[in-house]
Amino acid sequence: MYSDKVIDHFTNPRNVGVIVDADGVGEKVSSSCGDRMKVFLKVVDGVIEDLKFQTYGCGAAIASSSMMSELVIGKTLDEALALTNDAVAEALDGLPDPKLHCSNLAADALHDAIKNYQGEGA
Amino acid sequence: MYSDKVIDHFTNPRNVGVIVDADGVGEKVSSSCGDRMKVFLKVVDGVIEDLKFQTYGCGAAIASSSMMSELVIGKTLDEALALTNDAVAEALDGLPDPKLHCSNLAADALHDAIKNYQGEGA
Amino acid sequence: MKRIYMDNNATTAVRPAVLEAMLPFYQEQFGNPSSIHWAGQAVSGAVDTARAQVAALMNCQPEEIIFTSCGSEGNALAIKGSAEFLRAKGNHIITTAVEHPAVLDSCKYLEKQGFEVTVLAVDGEGMIDLAELEAAICERTVLISAMWGNNETGTLFPVAEIGAIARKHKVRFHTDAVQAVGRVPVDVRAAGVDLLTISGHKFGAPKGVGALYVRKGMGLTQLFHGGHQERNRRAGTHNVPGIVGLGVACELAVADLAVQEGRIRALRDRLEQGILSRIPEVQVNGHRQQRLPNTLNISFAYIEGEAILLFLDMKGVAASSGSACMSDSFGQSHVIGAMGVDAMMANSNIRFGLGLDNTEEDVDFVLEILPEIIQKLRDMSPFYSERAAS
Amino acid sequence: MKRIYMDNNATTAVRPAVLEAMLPFYQEQFGNPSSIHWAGQAVSGAVDTARAQVAALMNCQPEEIIFTSCGSEGNALAIKGSAEFLRAKGNHIITTAVEHPAVLDSCKYLEKQGFEVTVLAVDGEGMIDLAELEAAICERTVLISAMWGNNETGTLFPVAEIGAIARKHKVRFHTDAVQAVGRVPVDVRAAGVDLLTISGHKFGAPKGVGALYVRKGMGLTQLFHGGHQERNRRAGTHNVPGIVGLGVACELAVADLAVQEGRIRALRDRLEQGILSRIPEVQVNGHRQQRLPNTLNISFAYIEGEAILLFLDMKGVAASSGSACMSDSFGQSHVIGAMGVDAMMANSNIRFGLGLDNTEEDVDFVLEILPEIIQKLRDMSPFYSERAAS
Ligand SMILES: Cc1ncc(COP(=O)(O)O)c(C=O)c1O
Numbered sequence A, B: 001m002y003s004d005k006v007i008d009h010f011t012n013p014r015n016v017g018v019i020v021d022a023d024g025v026g027e028k029v030s031s032s033c034g035d036r037m038k039v040f041l042k043v044v045d046g047v048i049e050d051l052k053f054q055t056y057g058c059g060a061a062i063a064s065s066s067m068m069s070e071l072v073i074g075k076t077l078d079e080a081l082a083l084t085n086d087a088v089a090e091a092l093d094g095l096p097d098p099k100l101h102c103s104n105l106a107a108d109a110l111h112d113a114i115k116n117y118q119g120e121g122a
Numbered sequence C, D: 001m002k003r004i005y006m007d008n009n010a011t012t013a014v015r016p017a018v019l020e021a022m023l024p025f026y027q028e029q030f031g032n033p034s035s036i037h038w039a040g041q042a043v044s045g046a047v048d049t050a051r052a053q054v055a056a057l058m059n060c061q062p063e064e065i066i067f068t069s070c071g072s073e074g075n076a077l078a079i080k081g082s083a084e085f086l087r088a089k090g091n092h093i094i095t096t097a098v099e100h101p102a103v104l105d106s107c108k109y110l111e112k113q114g115f116e117v118t119v120l121a122v123d124g125e126g127m128i129d130l131a132e133l134e135a136a137i138c139e140r141t142v143l144i145s146a147m148w149g150n151n152e153t154g155t156l157f158p159v160a161e162i163g164a165i166a167r168k169h170k171v172r173f174h175t176d177a178v179q180a181v182g183r184v185p186v187d188v189r190a191a192g193v194d195l196l197t198i199s200g201h202k203f204g205a206p207k208g209v210g211a212l213y214v215r216k217g218m219g220l221t222q223l224f225h226g227g228h229q230e231r232n233r234r235a236g237t238h239n240v241p242g243i244v245g246l247g248v249a250c251e252l253a254v255a256d257l258a259v260q261e262g263r264i265r266a267l268r269d270r271l272e273q274g275i276l277s278r279i280p281e282v283q284v285n286g287h288r289q290q291r292l293p294n295t296l297n298i299s300f301a302y303i304e305g306e307a308i309l310l311f312l313d314m315k316g317v318a319a320s321s322g323s324a325c326m327s328d329s330f331g332q333s334h335v336i337g338a339m340g341v342d343a344m345m346a347n348s349n350i351r352f353g354l355g356l357d358n359t360e361e362d363v364d365f366v367l368e369i370l371p372e373i374i375q376k377l378r379d380m381s382p383f384y385s386e387r388a389a390s
């Protein structure tokens, strides 16, 4: 059902946790399945230096969160804002159709965190 | 599906044929399946001395005809008139439900032949 | 006693490669393909493979296949499911007088629900008239159901022409290909078919599994509700071993069409010619040219069919009179009746359905014993002696 | 890796004696039981034997058994077939909120056809209120459909009491016993049931076969039309190997009820107690006393069920969240939802369905790995850290 990459990221999720003094905090709750993701950012010179997440959800949601974190750490905020949910799913070698919506959490929560950071920094 | 007796009488039907100078001839056609039986009698002193039959029909119809012939040869006309379709089926160790009506031909055609004989003799 | 099976239109033995493919799915890979764990995932791939194999046989997309439990289910789902789904559009259905009871009785059921059914007549060879079909189509017509190959006579309908007419008038077209598949090429695209029924046990897959092709975009009201299986079109845990077997049988069937057209047709023709030359007053029922290569339906004057079958059976030869489903019901075949065959000939029709296991020796054995059987029964028949006397 | 299968409510492996009994019917005794020749007669006796075995299991007459292809078919035939048949008498049906989708969606279909459906609520343990049931019955009520054992929680309905109420009001009573049969005694006479559904693959028979008990005198409108099979109540060539397997599985099930009540219940209780004592903030879903002996449905606060299943799966343990049919659809279980379980607990429910093959070692292995899995997921969950913080 799941690709090897999904299984890998689900089994050993990267960057799980909280950043107590985060520069930005974002959150997304799925209206369809109740899955929930929180993203904590550390931003230095417009670059995401660190990112931690917490996820309540299925295997696809957890793997998407983990993959998202790998994709954006070290990237600029603009690059991170350009990350789409589809790109996360693609980086995982795809998700089963009924699970595609679970990958939506990851980019959305990330963007929410960036907005939170920018809103505060503005 | 069929008892051994049915198979035996079907495979080696007794008394098939015609009696050219029969004392009585009877016939019965099934309205439900088109099966048809003809009975030829030789009667001596009120006793069926010989009986031949011709049957167009399924295995059950043929076996019933044959069994009927065995049951009544040597019997008095009264005894033969008392023979029922059920008795024929029973003597064959029974017939499958949907084939029970096929045994109806035999006693009916016999009774028709006896009536034909009695009508002529009266 | 050697046993010769010539009733392959009733059912077939499961082919060795089919059974072999099925066996791992009873005890080792026994999971429910809807389950996400190892036991489920191990088998869901097998169901996908089988779906692709079935689709390849009939030239459609895998998603267009619904697995069913038998031909009767496929026909009921196609006909009732279409009629109910299209009810708002119209209430008229066209079918033919020689369809399998699964089709005819589904239509009768719909008549009670307010549908109007036109039953097309057939000629003496069991063929419909395409002009009559087209003339029967009206504004309210939502479905044409006409079989690919007839189960009693083997007559093949001109499916592609029916499909063209259906398409022209934008009417949905279902065909019961239960007897055709595996015996003649069946291509749903080329034939312009919207729904097509097959049943595994007629071509070397096991009993208890079949499939319905449903062209993309054709909505259907379900027969079984609940489970999301088969894209919500047919609930129920997948019959995994049966489905796997059906897939393999479809793959083999593609490869074996040449055998059907070649060796099996030759055996059937040998049997037909042999009977015609050895036994007087017989009549072949069905279309002379457009016929399944394995099927011979033949009537013997003056005698009754079941009696012939019993004698054949005692010699080890399994054949049938009309369809197997008829064998313990009364009355003559509605197919032979619709062809206008007279009652006595209709009552004596025997169907030989040849299969992959039959040999020339089998045919010759039947040709050797049959004249004697027929004569013995004719000698018992009042009709025969009356005719001889006249 | 050792594989531990604890999803026997989704499906079971075919039992060795069942498969052994089936095997001769694929290639040697492959005939159509409706055929009169040797090939057909050889198998029609086998179908009769199986029918008697199924009847014996549930204490009914063999003629009261209709062979089907699955539980979904049985439920659809019982519910739609009864409703349509009794339409003139009334248009009201009573069912419960925790039925299998095959029942609920059959009722929804009937709603579209003009039937009115009362769906009885359940309490926190998944139990209906008999007074509410009786109060729901009205003049137009033609059918009550209430399951024997729930597939997600194992909760057992008081079937005999429901039967008594149905009888008192002369309403037909159908029960879906797909999960109950083979696990608890199922006696249709004692329970006063009119229709009862079983599915082979839930108790050691193969997928693709089931049965519906139909009490003598209960008319049904068919789902499949045509063939005279099953006394004209279900057309379609018999799935002979499947039917033979179902018969043997029924015979074994009678003998094994003591194992279910004894060894399997003990294993289930060991698992339940073990989890409760090792992991905080868990909750057992379902009735404490009236429950299938093999079933444990349990929720773990703060985390989601599929993630738990995946980690179990990676350790070789197959379990399920809710019914297998749900596993690739969204949303929480309608059963757990109807019990009023809060959303987060509902999303984390795991069903362990124990079976004949499970051992004490299997249970202990699960008890060993589960706490770690739960903790790992909780450590990822925002809900858990928020709760810890508060
Ligand atoms: C209670 C219940 N009813 C009906 C069914 C449907 O059975 P099947 O999958 O054999 O159609 C199931 C199985 O999922 C079940 O658990």
Ligand SMILES: Cc1ncc(COP(=O)(O)O)c(C=O)c1O
Pocket (backbone or CB within 6 Å): C009, C010, C069, C070, C071, C072, C073, C075, C100, C102, C147, C149, C150, C151, C176, C178, C179, C199, C210, C323, C325, D235, D236, D237, D238
């Ligand atoms: C043409 C045709 N349609 C449908 C059927 C019904 O198939 P099944 O017995 O698999 O339900 C048959 C088989 O008897 C058939 O020959």
